[in-house]
Amino acid sequence: MQRGQLLQRVQQFLRNFPCVALLGPRQSGKTTLARQIATSESGFDPARNYFDLEDPLHLGRLENPRLALEPLRGLVVIDEVQRRPDLFPLLRVLADRPGNPARFLILGSASPELSRQSAESLAGRVETIEMHGFTLEEVSAPAQDTLWRRGSFPRSFLAAEEDESAAWRRNFIQTFLERDLAVLGFGLSPALMGRFWAMLAHYHAQVWNGSEIAAALGIAPNTARAYLDALEQTFLIRRLQPWHANLGKRLVKTPRIYFRDSGLFHSLCGVASEAALLTHPKVGASWEGFALEEILRAWRPAQAWFYAVHSGPEMDLVMEVDGRRIGVEFKRADAPVATRSMHRAKADAALDEVWVVYPGPRAYELAAGITARPLAECVPA
Numbered sequence: 001m002q003r004g005q006l007l008q009r010v011q012q013f014l015r016n017f018p019c020v021a022l023l024g025p026r027q028s029g030k031t032t033l034a035r036q037i038a039t040s041e042s043g044f045d046p047a048r049n050y051f052d053l054e055d056p057l058h059l060g061r062l063e064n065p066r067l068a069l070e071p072l073r074g075l076v077v078i079d080e081v082q083r084r085p086d087l088f089p090l091l092r093v094l095a096d097r098p099g100n101p102a103r104f105l106i107l108g109s110a111s112p113e114l115s116r117q118s119a120e121s122l123a124g125r126v127e128t129i130e131m132h133g134f135t136l137e138e139v140s141a142p143a144q145d146t147l148w149r150r151g152s153f154p155r156s157f158l159a160a161e162e163d164e165s166a167a168w169r170r171n172f173i174q175t176f177l178e179r180d181l182a183v184l185g186f187g188l189s190p191a192l193m194g195r196f197w198a199m200l201a202h203y204h205a206q207v208w209n210g211s212e213i214a215a216a217l218g219i220a221p222n223t224a225r226a227y228l229d230a231l232e233q234t235f236l237i238r239r240l241q242p243w244h245a246n247l248g249k250r251l252v253k254t255p256r257i258y259f260r261d262s263g264l265f266h267s268l269c270g271v272a273s274e275a276a277l278l279t280h281p282k283v284g285a286s287w288e289g290f291a292l293e294e295i296l297r298a299w300r301p302a303q304a305w306f307y308a309v310h311s312g313p314e315m316d317l318v319m320e321v322d323g324r325r326i327g328v329e330f331k332r333a334d335a336p337v338a339t340r341s342m343h344r345a346k347a348d349a350a351l352d353e354v355w356v357v358y359p360g361p362r363a364y365e366l367a368a369g370i371t372a373r374p375l376a377e378c379v380p381a
Contacts (some may be wrong), residue, residue: 001158003033003138006131010037010105013127014075018095019104021118024131025235025261026180027172029154030107033131034077037105041075049076053083065090073101081106082184088121095125109184110233132235133157133261136294141376144359148290149274151263162273169267173197176234186230192217196227200237200257201268205285207254208239228257236260238293243305243318243349252308262290288330291357291375292317295328298379313344318351327351331358338366346370
């Protein structure tokens with residue numbers, strides 16, 4: 001499947017920056033995209049200009065990194081760069097050479113060390129692109145239910161059968177726990193992380209309650225926070241912060257937690273089929289998280305929050321786009337209606353408009369400034 005817009009975005013940044021960092025979870029298609037970009041470059045030599053740092057042979061080529069990288073010209077691709085954080089100071093030096101004889105595309109599955117090193121060493125020299133699996137814009141509206149059910153990871157979405165997709169996701173979860181945690185630099189217990197991750201599924205689309213989860217697992221609240229941080233830094237969990245302002249109201253001040261891939265969420269909930277999903281108690285929360293992620297990936301707002309008042313109005317998403325403040329409510333319903341909570345949240349947060357995003361086929365006005373909109377119409381072309 002072609003990912004034309006993402007490809008063009010990376011190529012544009014490579015023309016404007018000496019370094020581009022393409023970051024995202026494992027198996028999201030970063031390496032495939034990098035190879036497409038590399039093959040389109042005239043004179044690209046994969047034997048010299050491509051480094052896969054999970055390959056011992058490639059690691060050996062970088063035993064003396066300056067001798068290996070300094071003579072290279074054109075595009076240089078370094079995959080799984082978090083395995084060699086010591087490369088970042090050298091990349092800064094190479095990026096500052098007159099005329100920029102080489103451009104560097106670095107791929108990473110994220111880690112605390114990767115984020116820190118890139119921020120400190122390459123400030124002003126690198127553009128970072130966050131990459132995930134397929135989006136609704138890429139697969140088209142008719143495939144929306146499949147994308148929701150299977151999730152966005154390419155191998156899960158493109159699997160020939162539902163059982164094959166589910167098996168891939170189970171293997172991804174197992175590999176993340178047994179291998180990736182250690183490779184990415186997280187000194188965490190795989191067994192405990194597995195229990196934590198499964199328990200976190202019950203809090204999807206809800207406010208984070210670290211003390212409650214910690215008590216259930218028999219761990220300290222700080223330990224629970226460390227496990228949440230690890231899932232967030234590997235792009236598997238989104239921590240959506242609350243909107244805050246001095247309104248004289250008791251605003252909720254704790255973030256909400258969302259699984260960033262609906263397919264992984266379904267696997268951790270034990271959902272094995274479409275019928276099971278549609279009758280599952282978390283079906284509404286699942287669709288909310290899926291739709292929220294699609295909108296945030298499509299619009300890439302400058303700021304995004306949720307709005308909630310204790311025992312009062314709330315709005316699932318508040319985002320600023322092109323100077324406008326848009327509120328979004330997610331409703332898995334045939335014909336959503338405007339509620340008193342929507343009107344109050346619109347006034348309290350000074351929203352320019354409110355979208356009520358639902359799975360239906362057409363848009364229609366619910367009230368002044370409040371419109372029901374199909375998810376596919378909320379994703380800009």
